[in-house]
Amino acid sequence: MDNKINRNEFLKNLGFRGASLVALYCTSKGLSSCSSDNTVVPASVDLTVDLSTTTALANTGGYTIVSNVVIANTGNGNYVAASITCPHENKNAIKYQGSSFYCPEHGATFSTNGTCTNGITGKALKIYTVTKSGNTLKIT
Ligand code: FES
Structure with missing residues (x-):
């Protein structure tokens, strides 16, 4: 052969x-x-935020980014936390504006429960659990 x-x-x-x-x-x-950012979104996190020293969260609509988590003040003593990684193309670009999350890369918008609200992507934004105790936020 x-x-x-x-x-x-x-x-x-x-x-x-x-x-x-x-x-x-x-x-x-x-x-x-x-993908371009080579990012893996963690299923959970373990963060603590002191509201008494985090001035960015003092007012409704304010937000801050801690360890790739976008934390926002949604008003009436409520807060929401999301991954900074946009599920469209895994870019670390998520921001908070008005009463929703958005990505300036291609314009995706997400409700505070993570649902994409303008059809840019069918994938949901990762939302973490926020527990408030006094002036402390625990994000998991
Ligand atoms: S990467 Fe966020 S909208 Fe495209």
């Missing part, structure tokens, strides 16, 4: 396998490693 292949067959097989390896790598990493 002859195990030789010609040069064209060899290069064709090599190209196919190379493309297959890239596709397999991206698929196994859930595409996050193939």
